[in-house]
Amino acid sequence: MTNLTSYSASQESIFIRKDAAAQLIGYAPDTLKKLRANGVLREGIHWVRINSRSVRYNKVLLMDWVINRDDAQAHERAIEMFFMSLPSNQKTARRKSKRSSETRCA
Numbered sequence: 277m278t279n280l281t282s283y284s285a286s287q288e289s290i291f292i293r294k295d296a297a298a299q300l301i302g303y304a305p306d307t308l309k310k311l312r313a314n315g316v317l318r319e320g321i322h323w324v325r326i327n328s329r330s331v332r333y334n335k336v337l338l339m340d341w342v343i344n345r346d347d348a349q350a351h352e353r354a355i356e357m358f359f360m361s362l363p364s365n366q367k368t369a370r371r372k373s374k375r376s377s378e379t380r381c382a
Contacts, residue, residue: 291324291332300335301342308333317341321355334358 298305311317312331319325322341323333337358344351359365 290335292335293332297333297335297338301338 294305322337323331340354
């Protein structure tokens, strides 16, 4: 399994165009399209649809797929780790309300 860095807004974009994705992993852009069509690369995980004519590839998960394509469990763990590192999956500190602190004192 690869060492995935957690998502950070300060990092460069994790979504890349098809030409950059193809160059990154050494595949032709048409091969990426075939992998999408066959369900090997999954929408919402390996790629996202920007509009009807444009998609972007998740650079981190695409690289991990290439490295772990013979180890599906390792790649699934990488997907899980990636999504858990997103800001939307981070726990937020809960504020204590005045009402709950008053109830405790009573």
